[in-house]
Amino acid sequence: MKISIRKKIFLAFAMFLVISGLIWLQSYRSQYILNQKIQIIERKYELFNAILEARRYEKNYFLTFDRKNIDQTLTYVNIAENSLRSILTKYGKYTLAKNLDERITELEEYKDSLVNLLKLQKNGHLAVPGDFIQLIQKQGRKITSELEKIVKKESQFTRDLIRKSKMIHLIALLPVFILSILVALFLIFNVDRPLKTIGNAIIKISRGDFQNIPEIHTGDEFESLVTSLNSMIKELNKRNKELVQAQKLASLGRLTSGVAHELNNPLNNISTSVQILVEELEDDDLEYKKELLIGAEKEVERSKEIVKSLLEFARERSLTLKRTYFKNLVNNAIKRVKSQVPDNITFKVEVPDDIQATVGPLGIERVLINLIVNAVQAMKNGGDVTIKACKQESNSGFCFQVIDTGEGIPEEIITKIFDPFFTTKEVGKGTGLGLSIIYGIMEQHDGKIKVSSEQGKGTTFTCFLPFDQPE
Numbered sequence: 001m002k003i004s005i006r007k008k009i010f011l012a013f014a015m016f017l018v019i020s021g022l023i024w025l026q027s028y029r030s031q032y033i034l035n036q037k038i039q040i041i042e043r044k045y046e047l048f049n050a051i052l053e054a055r056r057y058e059k060n061y062f063l064t065f066d067r068k069n070i071d072q073t074l075t076y077v078n079i080a081e082n083s084l085r086s087i088l089t090k091y092g093k094y095t096l097a098k099n100l101d102e103r104i105t106e107l108e109e110y111k112d113s114l115v116n117l118l119k120l121q122k123n124g125h126l127a128v129p130g131d132f133i134q135l136i137q138k139q140g141r142k143i144t145s146e147l148e149k150i151v152k153k154e155s156q157f158t159r160d161l162i163r164k165s166k167m168i169h170l171i172a173l174l175p176v177f178i179l180s181i182l183v184a185l186f187l188i189f190n191v192d193r194p195l196k197t198i199g200n201a202i203i204k205i206s207r208g209d210f211q212n213i214p215e216i217h218t219g220d221e222f223e224s225l226v227t228s229l230n231s232m233i234k235e236l237n238k239r240n241k242e243l244v245q246a247q248k249l250a251s252l253g254r255l256t257s258g259v260a261h262e263l264n265n266p267l268n269n270i271s272t273s274v275q276i277l278v279e280e281l282e283d284d285d286l287e288y289k290k291e292l293l294i295g296a297e298k299e300v301e302r303s304k305e306i307v308k309s310l311l312e313f314a315r316e317r318s319l320t321l322k323r324t325y326f327k328n329l330v331n332n333a334i335k336r337v338k339s340q341v342p343d344n345i346t347f348k349v350e351v352p353d354d355i356q357a358t359v360g361p362l363g364i365e366r367v368l369i370n371l372i373v374n375a376v377q378a379m380k381n382g383g384d385v386t387i388k389a390c391k392q393e394s395n396s397g398f399c400f401q402v403i404d405t406g407e408g409i410p411e412e413i414i415t416k417i418f419d420p421f422f423t424t425k426e427v428g429k430g431t432g433l434g435l436s437i438i439y440g441i442m443e444q445h446d447g448k449i450k451v452s453s454e455q456g457k458g459t460t461f462t463c464f465l466p467f468d469q470p471e
């Protein structure tokens, strides 16, 4: 059964309320009984003390035969009787001694005997019969011992009640403890984890990685949140593609003017050379004519080079995928550029042998060659080109870097370097298509390229490539 988070929280809250309510009720009941017991004990001590006082005067009478002692005894017996009756009416339900009626009868019998004794005294019978004395003493003793028992029993019960109440409070903590753990676990699994997954996905999105969030099947608000976020990501991807398309159209304009400008220069040079040759056809300065022809050939070569780069840039490359060791691609790329690299430049390769990925090998080799050539061109006074690679923690792909110790890229142009025809190189040295070609190849591989640079210290191009290409 799938329950929404709101219902789960409500359930946990309701359980907390029920358990706390039960604990509170139990505690209130114990407190109430305890309060009654304390009052009963106080009353019973008063009663017990009254009986003790009565017995003291009774003993005094039998020693002195002074009438006043019987009066005093009767006074205390009456006090005792009154308190016993009030205990019975007020706390009868809570007192442990269930046969308090019998105690009242005993008290009354004791009182009657005392009244009879008083009568004997008044009639002038000073010698009290021995068995009458014994009866009174026996009755007195019985009441005293019965009441003592009751008081002791009540105190014992109260002590037990306090102990029990402590135990109940301790035991009641157990369900609260278990419920707290359950609530904590619920929060971790049902709230914290989905929130982390969604949080990570949003961080990825903010980095430009518009991948769908893995679906969760909790049946609650998080599941619908993930579904909504995924449709948002789909929409963002669509918008992104539209934006790229718009950017492509914009760069097409820049491209056209770039092509016109780039091809215009060599064509002008060729045209000037040919014009001179035509005009001075009769002239026999062969050396000069040869020079013009070689110049024209060079310009033709340059134009061809521009057209080749343009074709490469514009081509809809079809990827021929192959499982390839990345280190082999690095070694091939270095071999291909080595002849154009001056001696004051050193290559350092820190690439593990076991990085293998399914890529278009020619495309990735082109990426490496273009990056290495740019690095070499940025180090007029020599330096190091380091090529590093390492697997990603997620194990979905690997990163590689081409690091140079060259002049660096000024901050104001760093956002433009991937634009087609953007170059800072002097006319004839660069077409400005190298990085835009790289960008296209990386995108085709579902990869990424980033640049970081510090002027005067060097530049690092960092690329990410997945191990596998989607079918």
Ligand SMILES: Nc1ncnc2c1ncn2[C@@H]1O[C@H](COP(=O)(O)OP(=O)(O)OP(=O)(O)O)[C@@H](O)[C@H]1O
Pocket (backbone or CB within 6 Å): 370, 374, 375, 378, 404, 406, 407, 408, 409, 417, 418, 422, 423, 424, 425, 429, 430, 431, 432, 433, 434, 435, 436, 459
């Ligand atoms: N490693 C680097 N160090 C410094 N600047 C760089 C580096 N790589 C690229 N750049 C800058 O980016 C610009 C564009 O590079 P890109 O490779 O696209 O074109 P290019 O090298 O100028 O010409 P092409 O590659 O077509 O011969 C370069 O002109 C240069 O200013």
Ligand SMILES: [Mg+2]
Pocket (backbone or CB within 6 Å): 370, 373, 374, 430, 434, 435
């Ligand atoms: Mg270049």
